[in-house]
Amino acid sequence: MQATPAISTHPSHEKTAAKALRHQIAAVPHIDALDTARIRETFKRKVPFIIENAQQNPHNVDLAYLEKHHSDLDVTCFNPESRSEHITLGPLLQRIKAGEKYRLRADVFLGRQLGALFQAKYFQKIRNYAFTLMDMILHFFARKKWAVFLSTPSCKMSNHAHINSVFVVQLEGRKTWHLDFRGLEDIEHKDLYPYDFLAEKHPTDELEITLEPGQVLYLPAYWFHYTDTDEVTLSMHYLFAEPMSYYFRPAIRPLFFYELFRRPLGMMKLALARNNEIGFGDKALWQKTKNDSELKFLEQNDYS
Numbered sequence: 503m504q505a506t507p508a509i510s511t512h513p514s515h516e517k518t519a520a521k522a523l524r525h526q527i528a529a530v531p532h533i534d535a536l537d538t539a540r541i542r543e544t545f546k547r548k549v550p551f552i553i554e555n556a557q558q559n560p561h562n563v564d565l566a567y568l569e570k571h572h573s574d575l576d577v578t579c580f581n582p583e584s585r586s587e588h589i590t591l592g593p594l595l596q597r598i599k600a601g602e603k604y605r606l607r608a609d610v611f612l613g614r615q616l617g618a619l620f621q622a623k624y625f626q627k628i629r630n631y632a633f634t635l636m637d638m639i640l641h642f643f644a645r646k647k648w649a650v651f652l653s654t655p656s657c658k659m660s661n662h663a664h665i666n667s668v669f670v671v672q673l674e675g676r677k678t679w680h681l682d683f684r685g686l687e688d689i690e691h692k693d694l695y696p697y698d699f700l701a702e703k704h705p706t707d708e709l710e711i712t713l714e715p716g717q718v719l720y721l722p723a724y725w726f727h728y729t730d731t732d733e734v735t736l737s738m739h740y741l742f743a744e745p746m747s748y749y750f751r752p753a754i755r756p757l758f759f760y761e762l763f764r765r766p767l768g769m770m771k772l773a774l775a776r777n778n779e780i781g782f783g784d785k786a787l788w789q790k791t792k793n794d795s796e797l798k799f800l801e802q803n804d805y806s
């Protein structure tokens with residue numbers, strides 16, 4: 503008798519489901535904030551979409567706001583040499599103004615400081631007030647409901663996918679997102695990073711959108727994504743998990759089960775870590791642990 507595969511229960515069914523999910527939309531829908539019925543319906547379909555005129559930055563948080571109100575905060579950034587660096591926000595913003603290539607990636611500490619200025623309730627309403635087990639871990643144990651991203655021109659990042667979904671509130675600058683969904687067998691670097699899936703970029707297969715201030719992007723869990731920009735951009739991200747039924751969908755479950763069985767501790771460590779992208783982007787760390795071909799892949803992506 504043949505052994506049953508431990509992870510994928512119906513591989514061909516799941517493969518077809520992954521392709522169908524990706525091709526459900528030919529372009530990312532743009533929906534006006536007033537069209538709440540369409541927002542709800544599209545959210546239920548679990549495809550990425552953009553909310554226009556979202557008015558989700560009522561205090562006009564931007565780089566000038568951070569400089570005025572939070573210059574003394576300590577943050578961990580990635581510096582021009584792709585190394586993690588602890589720095590105070592004021593001097594960091596000065597270096598960025600001088601044109602230096604720095605990045606804040608998923609800064610949950612800064613997210614906590616700014617969280618009160620944003621309206622989690624808006625996103626909870628779109629989610630129909632769902633509250634998942636993973637939300638409890640993310641929002642209450644790890645206190646990671648919000649994360650701040652800051653990118654400077656020419657910053658690159660790897661194409662990646664993770665267990666949490668996100669609503670992205672664009673605060674300043676324009677940032678281009680590349681989105682894609684792919685089945686487990688099409689993910690080139692499943693284990694290169696212990697907390698996320700990494701994959702090669704396939705620009706002709708990706709959905710491309712440029713997010714501007716005033717817009718909000720919904721990105722469902724396990725959709726691949728990377729960004730690029732030629733401006734200084736700032737965004738606030740509301741992090742959450744989908745109901746368990748989402749992770750058991752035929753297209754999604756191979757990715758979820760892969761992580762659940764292959765790296766349960768990595769998942770828990772990521773959920774509970776102080777910073778969301780622990781070690782991500784640190785060239786020195788990668789050089790200690792990765793082989794030449796892996797380092798080549800990472801180098802193309804600024805080691806992040």
Ligand SMILES: [Fe+2]
Pocket residue numbers: 662664727
């Ligand atoms: Fe991400």
